[in-house]
Structure formats: C-alpha cells, structure tokens
Amino acid sequence: MFRNLRAGCLRLHRWFGLAGAAFFVLIGLTGCVLAFYEELDAWMTPELLASARPDQEPLDLATLAERAQALAPEVQVVEATWRHAGRQAEIRTRPWAGAQTGVDPGFDSLLLDPWTGAELGRRTWGDIRQGTINLVPFVYRLHYELALGHPGMLLLGLIALGWTLDCFVGLLLTLPMPAQRTAARRQVKSFWSRWAPAWRIKHPASSIRRLFDLHRAFSLWCWLVLLVFAWSSVSLNLPSVYEPVMRTLTGYQTPAVADMPKAAADVDLVATLSWPLALSRARLLMAEQAAHQGLTIDREVMLRFMPDDRMWLYRTRTNRDVLERRGATDLYLDAGTGDLVTLQLPTGDQAGQTITHWLYALHVANVWGWPWRLIVAALGIIVTMLSVTGILIWMRKRAAKSEQT
Incomplete structure (x- = not known):
C-alpha cells in the first residue's frame, strides 16, 4: 500500500513541479530582490528621498496630504504614509468620484519631502513604462501578481495552494520504505538511520545522483520555512481558501x-x-x-x-x-x-490573527532584522535551485528511458 501511495505522490510531485517550475523560478528570483526592497528602491531612486534633518520636526501626515492635494487638484488624495525611515512621504491618489473615465493622470503617487512638503517626484507605482523610477516596484508586482492584476494574483494563489500541498507530498517521498524483516536478517535498521541519507549530499557521486541529493536534501533542510512561505502566499493571494482553513484550525476571524x-x-x-x-x-x-x-x-x-x-x-x-x-x-x-x-x-x-501577522512578517522579511532578510534572499535562490534541479532530474530520467527503448 505504501508503495502505491508513494507512486501516486511521485506523479503528483513531478507534474506539479513541471507545471509550476517557471513560476517558482520567477517567484524565487524576485523574492531575493524584495528581501531588500526599501534599500534597492532608495538606491535606484535617490532623487525621491529627502536629506535627513534630525534637528527639525517633519510636517504631519495631514499637512503633507493637503500639500499634495494642492499640487495635484485633478486627483483625490486618499493616503499619506511615511517611507524610508521618514525620509519620504508617499501620498497615494485616485480619480475623483464621477471623473471622466479613461483619463490617465500619469501617476497615483506623489512623493514629498517630509520637512518642507516640496514635491520630490510622481509615479504610477509599479508601471515599468515609466522607467527605472518604477523598476523595484515592478519587481514587486511581478512577485505577487505577475504584473497582471487580479488574474495574476489568483493564478499565483492557486500555485501557492498547490505548493502547500506539495510540501507534504514531497516530505512523504523522502521517507524510507518500510523495512522488511527476514529470517536471514533479524535486525532491522531504525527508521531514523534509514531516513538519514535523505538529508545528505553524497560525495563522490554521479551527476544525476548529485542533482537528486541537492533537490531532496535542501527540500528537507528548508521544509518548514518553505511551508511557511507557501501557506503565507495562500493567505496573501487566496484568502477565500486561507480564511476557512485557519478558522477551523485556529478560530481565525x-x-x-x-x-x-x-x-x-x-x-x-x-x-x-x-x-x-x-x-x-x-x-x-x-x-x-x-x-x-x-x-x-x-x-x-x-x-x-x-x-x-x-x-x-x-x-x-x-x-x-x-x-x-x-x-x-x-x-x-x-x-x-x-x-x-x-x-x-x-x-x-486572537490566535488566528496573531499567526496570520507572523506569517506576513516572515514572508515580507520584516522581522528579526538583517539575518532574516539574508535568509529570505537565500531561500529565493533555493526555491529557484529546487525547480531547476527538479526539471533536470526529469529530463535525465526521460532521456534514460528513451535510450532503453
């Protein structure tokens, strides 16, 4: 029975990995970048940051919002946020209710000097057509919605759900087969000693064995973190699934x-x-x-x-x-x-709300300082590597079967 279950899981793991490989490479590589989103955005757009004035009190959010409204009366100011450790005030806008549709003002964000209210720049957040001013925000859009809006969010949410389930499928595939006790061999190795090779990369080994070990060992060592990122992706992109499950498990409201x-x-x-x-x-x-x-x-x-x-x-x-x-x-x-x-x-x-916020904080690398951000960036590389090694393993095995026939 275990053998049949394993065979079924192997097919699921293989086809999900092949179908989602391109998405995982994209998510992994963009995730590496986004672990340092603010630093990279500041580096790419230094003109959008004001010089810090520690001896001067900044204007308050309401005053900055009114300054922005005076600068751009053609749109409605709806949000004022501190960014980049207080060196930038981001003012978000939207078209006025009843305004003529189809007229693009060319921006949805005004960026102001927090101390003077002077305009630093304007951009439509994530619109790569505006050039490098939106490069890092565009990477963000690629990561969470494939830069496609709601359809992209839904697609990535479904992939995240499959990824969550595949975490358990992949874990099952690493488990050793049940030991068979025979008369000639009365003593059987323990479960842990038989599972131990799955956690190691054999050396020396053939190239196909090295690929397999890399894929399996890194999946095991990073399993819990991978599950956290998979399930937190579901919470961000597919709340219609996340919320009922968490409501059942934690009483999430x-x-x-x-x-x-x-x-x-x-x-x-x-x-x-x-x-x-x-x-x-x-x-x-x-x-x-x-x-x-x-x-x-x-x-x-x-x-x-x-x-x-x-x-x-x-x-x-x-x-x-x-x-x-x-x-x-x-x-x-x-x-x-x-x-x-x-x-x-x-x-x-609430327990469910607490868990959800922790999942979000871990996902966006906004907790535990630089060490966690470096781990998140490394995880993006690992996700990419797992996808690439999975494809290479499949290609090698398929080529071997073709040679046999």
Missing part, C-alpha cells in the same frame, strides 16, 4: 472592517472630516485605546481616507506589532462623525 457594508452610491464621499481633523481625532482615539489596551505607541505609519467605506484608517506601530519597518495596529473611525469604528491589533487578541 475575518477582520471586522472587511464585513462592514459599503457606502451607498448616492452618499457624498467628499463631505467628511478634513485631513487635520481626521488626524487629530485619530490621535485622540488611539491614545484612549492605548491606555485601555495597555499599548505603547512607537510611531505613526499612515493615515488613509476610505471614501467607499466612509471611514478613515489610522495606522501606527505599537508593542503589539511584529513588523519592524512598518506597523499594523489599525484604528478605524467614521468619516462623518469621527467616532471609533474598531481597533484591529496585529497580535495578542
């Missing part, structure tokens, strides 16, 4: 804001709190929640207006966050009244 009704089509999406009033109100509510929840606020991260939901999102980094360079402590307030809608904590509130 969909963030409350995701279930809130959208604003009616006839609601005035402009008549709302101003940016300064929204920021002031958000800071007050966050201070109250921090006192109530025992939070320590490290820094502000982002203020976003959500017209379709008639809400403001105020994001900070607190002692409940695991993300080092950003934050995910999210406070939502009503855009009309300024009342608190909900506070979403990244960790310490």
Whole structure:
C-alpha cells in the first residue's frame, strides 16, 4: 500500500513541479530582490528621498496630504504614509468620484519631502513604462501578481495552494520504505538511520545522483520555512481558501472592517472630516485605546481616507506589532462623525490573527532584522535551485528511458 501511495505522490510531485517550475523560478528570483526592497528602491531612486534633518520636526501626515492635494487638484488624495525611515512621504491618489473615465493622470503617487512638503517626484507605482523610477516596484508586482492584476494574483494563489500541498507530498517521498524483516536478517535498521541519507549530499557521486541529493536534501533542510512561505502566499493571494482553513484550525476571524457594508452610491464621499481633523481625532482615539489596551505607541505609519467605506484608517506601530519597518495596529473611525469604528491589533487578541501577522512578517522579511532578510534572499535562490534541479532530474530520467527503448 505504501508503495502505491508513494507512486501516486511521485506523479503528483513531478507534474506539479513541471507545471509550476517557471513560476517558482520567477517567484524565487524576485523574492531575493524584495528581501531588500526599501534599500534597492532608495538606491535606484535617490532623487525621491529627502536629506535627513534630525534637528527639525517633519510636517504631519495631514499637512503633507493637503500639500499634495494642492499640487495635484485633478486627483483625490486618499493616503499619506511615511517611507524610508521618514525620509519620504508617499501620498497615494485616485480619480475623483464621477471623473471622466479613461483619463490617465500619469501617476497615483506623489512623493514629498517630509520637512518642507516640496514635491520630490510622481509615479504610477509599479508601471515599468515609466522607467527605472518604477523598476523595484515592478519587481514587486511581478512577485505577487505577475504584473497582471487580479488574474495574476489568483493564478499565483492557486500555485501557492498547490505548493502547500506539495510540501507534504514531497516530505512523504523522502521517507524510507518500510523495512522488511527476514529470517536471514533479524535486525532491522531504525527508521531514523534509514531516513538519514535523505538529508545528505553524497560525495563522490554521479551527476544525476548529485542533482537528486541537492533537490531532496535542501527540500528537507528548508521544509518548514518553505511551508511557511507557501501557506503565507495562500493567505496573501487566496484568502477565500486561507480564511476557512485557519478558522477551523485556529478560530481565525475575518477582520471586522472587511464585513462592514459599503457606502451607498448616492452618499457624498467628499463631505467628511478634513485631513487635520481626521488626524487629530485619530490621535485622540488611539491614545484612549492605548491606555485601555495597555499599548505603547512607537510611531505613526499612515493615515488613509476610505471614501467607499466612509471611514478613515489610522495606522501606527505599537508593542503589539511584529513588523519592524512598518506597523499594523489599525484604528478605524467614521468619516462623518469621527467616532471609533474598531481597533484591529496585529497580535495578542486572537490566535488566528496573531499567526496570520507572523506569517506576513516572515514572508515580507520584516522581522528579526538583517539575518532574516539574508535568509529570505537565500531561500529565493533555493526555491529557484529546487525547480531547476527538479526539471533536470526529469529530463535525465526521460532521456534514460528513451535510450532503453
């Protein structure tokens, strides 16, 4: 029975590996780059960063958003975020409600000097047609959506789901066959001693054996990390699968804001709190929640207006966050009244939510500093190597069968 199961698993592993090889090479190589996203983006676009002024207080997010709105009245400013350790304010925009469709303003981000509000540049994030200013963001788009939008996200989500399942299939294929006890051989080696060769690369060995050992041994040594990245990819690209599974395993609850009704089509999406009033109100509510929840606020991260939901999102980094360079402590307030809608904590509130945020932090190399980023970059190389060695093993075996026939 084990032999039949193994044969079936081998076929699944082989065909999934062949079908997904090109995607895994792309994901692996782009993942190496994205482990150092901010550093590479800063290196490629130094003109988009302001000189640090440690002796001067930067403007607040609301003031920067209003500066951007004055610079680009043809679009609606909806988000202001600190980037690159505070050396850049990224202001995201969208077309005004009711604006003529098909008219491209040529940008969806204004990048401002945080201390003066002066414009540093504009870009449509991830649009490679704008040149090197978008090279690193384009690599990001390739990595999570193949630069194809929602269809690309869905395709990679399905591949990530297959990758998750294949982690277990591949693990099963490394296990030794059940030992057969015979009269001539009464003593049988233990399971662990029979499994040990799967973890090693034999030397010296033939080229085909070396390929096989590289493929199998690295898969085993990196198995847990590979599973983390596979399943976290499902969470990012295929939440319709991730959430029910995590709900069953951990009691995961969909963030409350995701279930809130959208604003009616006839609601005035402009008549709302101003940016300064929204920021002031958000800071007050966050201070109250921090006192109530025992939070320590490290820094502000982002203020976003959500017209379709008639809400403001105020994001900070607190002692409940695991993300080092950003934050995910999210406070939502009503855009009309300024009342608190909900506070979403990244960790310490629900087990499922805590696990999900840890998976995200590990996936984007935003935890444990440089050591983890180097590991993530190395993992991208390993994923590429596993795909390439898998194809070469298949080609060698197919060629050998052809010679025999």
